[in-house]
Amino acid sequence: MTEYEKGGNPVAKQKNKQQQTQQFQASEEKHETKRPILLNCIKAFLVGGTICFIGQLITTFYIYFFDFTEQTAGNPTTATLIFFTMLLTGFGLYDRIGQFAGAGSAVPVTGFGNAVISSAIEHRTEGFIIGVGTNMFKVAGPVIVYGVFSAFVIALIKVLFQQLGGL
């Protein structure tokens, strides 16, 4: 018995399989509940906007009640927002906000804080060094890596422009 007789024409068989797979994927897609994109965008806009509004209030607070200027109030504002994120994450509330708000709570600095803090909490059971230390940046790490790298590329473009007398 040759290979052909045993399992039929392998090329035709594979084609048939491919067809079946495509057919299945098309029918499966019909049963998938789609993400409500428009609604998600509106929620993200509202929650994200609210977080930024709170940030603005904190900045104004620091400028009026402490010796900060518009340029220097950014750092204490970020620190304050991250502090509250830490509390919300620790009490298990931030992930609920995240499920509702999506990008609205992920994009602001609070989302970055949540990524670091949640990873640190999660791996506490493996100890402070191997657990917390190693895993703290496992979600936020890529943001840092590609954030720094993009900043470098943009700076390079800016310098080139200046050297060429563009600006």
Added chain:
Amino acid sequence: MLLGKQTWIFQNKPVIISTATTGGPFEAEGPLRNDFDRLFDDGWLEESSFEKAQQRLMEEAAEIAIQKSPIDKENVDFFISGDLINQITPSTFSAKTLELPYLGIFSACATSAEGLALSAALINGGFAEYILSGTASHHAATEKQFRFPNDYGAQKPPTAQWTVTGAGCVLLAKSGNGPKITSATIGKVVDMGLTDPFNMGGAMAPAAADTIESHLQDRNIDISYYDVILTGDLGKVGRETSFDLLKRHGINVKDQQYIDSGMTIYSSEQPVHSGASGTACSAIVTYGHFLNRMMKGEFKRILMVATGSLHSPLSVQQKNSIPCIAHAVSIEME
């Protein structure tokens, strides 16, 4: 005895002499709360890690199953268990506590049916008289390993599923009173090229349909033979997809006959998206809720079809599609 291509017929009909289920606080809010033997009001179960909590859920279920049965622990020959956590360590540690000869198995969320089928085969073949078989899963431990940290605020899509915190266990015997295991069909790995780990139901649907079809073919019976086809954890998406597939393959499955464990364990108010998942899902719903109803005489024949998504975080990151499996076990009351 092998029947057809992939089905075992158990002439000696091993008997489920007792069952036990344990669950966490979220399961206690669900509609099956009265079917649990023990519910814990804290997800940590007073342990120092989620993995240990899962181990505890399994140990408690095993102990309760033995207590509820007419036999002692010394009479149990083997413990067959598996779970979702790396190298199935929670099951291993449970086996250490139980001090029973142990077989560790893995079929992801189809582990419950794999364990039940293997136990029945061993008893039917005369290799054991009493086997304890069960599985546990823990929502937080599974999230940690397969997805994001539990407190990370990522938005899950509507196709995602919620891993059950709990354990289900059966004590199978050569003879006794209770529902009998009459046959089992071992599934093939089916991969239809879906890659989204947040849509496991859709990926597992063809595996479920394939195993059900093979089971009916091998046994040469019509689907109406069973009162209930109880799938593992397909969720809403997977249940509808597999229902469609069966229909298209000419199997006249009825809507009320085709029930999914993943859609049974939680209420519609609980935020579980497409439904429940986890190794404990089919174990709890089958061994707890449905066997209880079977004992009351509501059903005579159930086909338990536990479905498993056999991917790992690594295989998904390396852009592999999701391989799935389903094992079927027929449980009948005489």
